Amino acid sequence: MRAEIITIGDEILIGQIVDTNSAWMARQLNNIGVKIKQISSVSDDREHILKALAEAASRADVILITGGLGPTKDDITKITLAEYFGVGMVENAETLANVTRIFEKSNRPLLDINKAQALVPANCEVIINNNGTAPGMWFESEGKIYVSMPGVPFEMMYMIDEAVIPKLKKRFDLPVIYHKTLLTAGEGESFLAKRIADIEDRLPAHVKLAYLPKLGQVRLRLSGYGANENVEAEVEAFAAEIAERVDNILVATEDITLEKAILNRMEAMAATLSVAESCTGGYVSHLLTQHAGSSRVFAGGGVVYSNELKQQVLGVESSTIDNFGAVSEETVTEMLNGALKNFHTDFAIAITGIAGPDGGTAEKPVGTVWIAVGSEKSKVVKKFTFGSKRLQNIERSSAAAFSMLNTLLKEVKN
Amino acid sequence: MRAEIITIGDEILIGQIVDTNSAWMARQLNNIGVKIKQISSVSDDREHILKALAEAASRADVILITGGLGPTKDDITKITLAEYFGVGMVENAETLANVTRIFEKSNRPLLDINKAQALVPANCEVIINNNGTAPGMWFESEGKIYVSMPGVPFEMMYMIDEAVIPKLKKRFDLPVIYHKTLLTAGEGESFLAKRIADIEDRLPAHVKLAYLPKLGQVRLRLSGYGANENVEAEVEAFAAEIAERVDNILVATEDITLEKAILNRMEAMAATLSVAESCTGGYVSHLLTQHAGSSRVFAGGGVVYSNELKQQVLGVESSTIDNFGAVSEETVTEMLNGALKNFHTDFAIAITGIAGPDGGTAEKPVGTVWIAVGSEKSKVVKKFTFGSKRLQNIERSSAAAFSMLNTLLKEVKN
Numbered sequence: 001m002r003a004e005i006i007t008i009g010d011e012i013l014i015g016q017i018v019d020t021n022s023a024w025m026a027r028q029l030n031n032i033g034v035k036i037k038q039i040s041s042v043s044d045d046r047e048h049i050l051k052a053l054a055e056a057a058s059r060a061d062v063i064l065i066t067g068g069l070g071p072t073k074d075d076i077t078k079i080t081l082a083e084y085f086g087v088g089m090v091e092n093a094e095t096l097a098n099v100t101r102i103f104e105k106s107n108r109p110l111l112d113i114n115k116a117q118a119l120v121p122a123n124c125e126v127i128i129n130n131n132g133t134a135p136g137m138w139f140e141s142e143g144k145i146y147v148s149m150p151g152v153p154f155e156m157m158y159m160i161d162e163a164v165i166p167k168l169k170k171r172f173d174l175p176v177i178y179h180k181t182l183l184t185a186g187e188g189e190s191f192l193a194k195r196i197a198d199i200e201d202r203l204p205a206h207v208k209l210a211y212l213p214k215l216g217q218v219r220l221r222l223s224g225y226g227a228n229e230n231v232e233a234e235v236e237a238f239a240a241e242i243a244e245r246v247d248n249i250l251v252a253t254e255d256i257t258l259e260k261a262i263l264n265r266m267e268a269m270a271a272t273l274s275v276a277e278s279c280t281g282g283y284v285s286h287l288l289t290q291h292a293g294s295s296r297v298f299a300g301g302g303v304v305y306s307n308e309l310k311q312q313v314l315g316v317e318s319s320t321i322d323n324f325g326a327v328s329e330e331t332v333t334e335m336l337n338g339a340l341k342n343f344h345t346d347f348a349i350a351i352t353g354i355a356g357p358d359g360g361t362a363e364k365p366v367g368t369v370w371i372a373v374g375s376e377k378s379k380v381v382k383k384f385t386f387g388s389k390r391l392q393n394i395e396r397s398s399a400a401a402f403s404m405l406n407t408l409l410k411e412v413k414n
Numbered sequence: 415m416r417a418e419i420i421t422i423g424d425e426i427l428i429g430q431i432v433d434t435n436s437a438w439m440a441r442q443l444n445n446i447g448v449k450i451k452q453i454s455s456v457s458d459d460r461e462h463i464l465k466a467l468a469e470a471a472s473r474a475d476v477i478l479i480t481g482g483l484g485p486t487k488d489d490i491t492k493i494t495l496a497e498y499f500g501v502g503m504v505e506n507a508e509t510l511a512n513v514t515r516i517f518e519k520s521n522r523p524l525l526d527i528n529k530a531q532a533l534v535p536a537n538c539e540v541i542i543n544n545n546g547t548a549p550g551m552w553f554e555s556e557g558k559i560y561v562s563m564p565g566v567p568f569e570m571m572y573m574i575d576e577a578v579i580p581k582l583k584k585r586f587d588l589p590v591i592y593h594k595t596l597l598t599a600g601e602g603e604s605f606l607a608k609r610i611a612d613i614e615d616r617l618p619a620h621v622k623l624a625y626l627p628k629l630g631q632v633r634l635r636l637s638g639y640g641a642n643e644n645v646e647a648e649v650e651a652f653a654a655e656i657a658e659r660v661d662n663i664l665v666a667t668e669d670i671t672l673e674k675a676i677l678n679r680m681e682a683m684a685a686t687l688s689v690a691e692s693c694t695g696g697y698v699s700h701l702l703t704q705h706a707g708s709s710r711v712f713a714g715g716g717v718v719y720s721n722e723l724k725q726q727v728l729g730v731e732s733s734t735i736d737n738f739g740a741v742s743e744e745t746v747t748e749m750l751n752g753a754l755k756n757f758h759t760d761f762a763i764a765i766t767g768i769a770g771p772d773g774g775t776a777e778k779p780v781g782t783v784w785i786a787v788g789s790e791k792s793k794v795v796k797k798f799t800f801g802s803k804r805l806q807n808i809e810r811s812s813a814a815a816f817s818m819l820n821t822l823l824k825e826v827k828n
Contacts, residue, residue: 027429
């Protein structure tokens with residue numbers, strides 16, 4: 001069974017927003033064995049929407065649509081769906097009650113354009129929106145299923161979780177897609193490929209291997225397709241063989257991020273972590289704290305953007321900054337020591353650098369970053385020279401720090 | 415002139431990565447007046463890629479393709495393009511030299527699969543990759559232009575900036591698309607729409623207004639289409655009229671984020687800012703520091719995830735946490751005072767809450783967040799009750815804090 005995703009909205013096509021909904025929906029559908037054939041982003045334009053619907057229906061059994069359901073004039077998804085199915089609009093009592101309830105709760109008057117949110121194509125089954133006013137809509141027509149949902153992520157997510165997934169499971173006898181991901185750090189894609197070439201050559205046609213490189217890490221994703229229950233065991237066996245082969249650079253045998261793997265490893269060691277972030281400006285902390293349960297390992301730390309805060313929060317000596325500069329081996333070492341001492345954690349990460357685009361010199365160009373990780377007993381300090389783009393420097397510095405800490409933790413354990 | 419974007423890669427269709435490339439490319443093309451008709455994500459599958467190329471060429475003049483150019487077996491974009499154009503593969507000397515140089519620089523041996531990166535379809539013009547080994551490729555065929563680029567964001571970005579945009583400008587007599595965005599915070603989409611309905615009704619057909627709501631903010635985007643040079647003045651006049659009408663909730667008259675508007679406002683006031691983040695775990699700091707020049711306003715702060723760090727870094731009294739809890743009006747107030755005192759800034763933001771999914775109680779459910787913003791002279795403290803999803807709670811807490819600070823700064827100034 002195949003599905004397609006259509007996201008509707010000029011804001012995607014002019015790049016004002018990044019479409020994060022599609023990746024999320026794709027993951028949920030993959031989990032229940034539904035393969036996404038294509039994701040298409042189209043404009044708030046009647047003809048374009050009609051054509052995209054017809055094209056998707058020619059390739060897929062289920063078409064998931066997001067966006068264009070707001071109360072304002074540029075939102076035309078609903079009326080266009082009615083035209084596509086050749087039906088009129090009717091008022092849905094349940095939706096009107098939901099909209100009324102939401103407005104009453106916040107003591108706002110119900111405007112006519114809000115009431116119009118209760119109008120839906122006559123052939124749809126409404127999916128109630130527990131987080132907003134725009135209803136979701138489930139259509140069945142000529143053997144195909146169409147689901148229209150709001151573009152607001154958490155409204156859509158609720159509908160997928162609570163209504164769409166359960167209904168699809170009931171409706172279809174779903175095949176099995178089994179994914180297994182190995183996360184590696186510290187070796188390039190082509191070297192990895194060479195090391196496991198003989199294993200890859202032995203993969204049967206229904207098992208695919210993909211290399212997903214990102215920021216010094218490579219994810220190896222094995223995907224087994226088929227209704228056969230052995231697929232899972234088969235994929236796991238190949239994954240185990242690859243994991244053994246690349247053990248020295250293996251971070252995790254599940255599809256998690258590098259920092260989550262570190263949190264897991266440190267939790268198992270009952271170790272704690274703090275940070276001293278200058279040029280990464282809170283990004284390392286954010287990556288850690290986005291994971292539920294991170295507080296069991298991560299105590300917090302300092303975003304010491306100014307030199308004053310490096311001294312105030314971490315006890316870096318002003319003479320160190322004066323003599324060697326804020327971006328130096330000496331300063332990053334004092335930052336690490338300050339974090340370990342002041343935040344009372346077993347391990348710490350310290351980062352100072354020039355994220356850019358300004359602030360570089362001939363000696364220390366934009367992209368120069370010093371990173372220190374370690375404990376009282378064992379410390380590693382490294383200098384990196386990244387590129388000229390600020391956000392990339394922040395991302396790469398964070399990834400490099402986690403990679404260094406991961407290697408250190410592996411060594412500590414062995 | 416119309417363009418389409420095709421992103422190739424199973425990793426997008428199973429949701430393992432979010433396609434951020436398309437939004438970025440769309441913005442760059444919009445800036446030079448090229449309208450994106452559709453964005454399509456397709457799998458690493460020969461037939462599917464061939465079909466997507468043909469469909470895109472039937473609708474657009476320029477087709478930008480990313481992904482599937484890695485050295486490994488799952489990457490088939492290059493060979494599929496050769497098949498699409500009915501040409502063979504040839505070795506490109508310049509690319510081979512680039513690949514060789516990159517491997518020499520890092521002292522790695524050049525493998526056969528790396529050398530194979532220099533093979534390109536015979537009809538292409540190579541775009542050298544200054545950040546990696548996979549070449550970009552520019553094709554012209556039957557009046558259409560096709561550009562194939564790597565999926566690694568900064569490799570693609572370099573090619574767009576340095577080669578694709580200049581070549582497109584030379585090739586086409588581009589029309590004018592003029593966008594103007596107004597950022598508002600603190601009023602819902604439908605209320606805004608009602609307040610400016612009469613202005614919206616007067617917009618000519620070639621000027622469109624879109625409402626882009628997100629996290630308590632609404633962006634109003636006016637887009638004027640046409641080769642006419644008056645379009646810019648026309649759009650600006652409508653924007654000025656709307657800005658005057660919604661002045662009380664207006665944050666910025668340009669397409670920037672809420673936190674960037676705050677940084678601009680504070681820089682103009684010569685004021686400084688620090689943070690004390692508990693449940694947002696560094697996200698507020700990250701949002702601020704992703705902007706170049708943020709150090710002129712933002713000094714840094716504490717990510718005080720543990721109670722110990724709240725005391726250690728901010729001087730919150732242990733009795734306050736014991737008596738009222740870490741998530742309370744009393745604690746957030748002491749966090750704000752501690753940040754102002756210890757970090758020596760004019761203004762500060764303090765946030766403490768229960769991001770979830772665990773840690774909630776009947777009295778303080780997951781999603782309970784206390785936020786305090788202010789200066790020595792003027793403080794505002796508010797309690798919010800968000801939802802059950804961790805990342806959303808982090809995002810909404812950060813947005814709410816910035817919205818509170820923006821309102822406070824507007825009042826201070828008036």
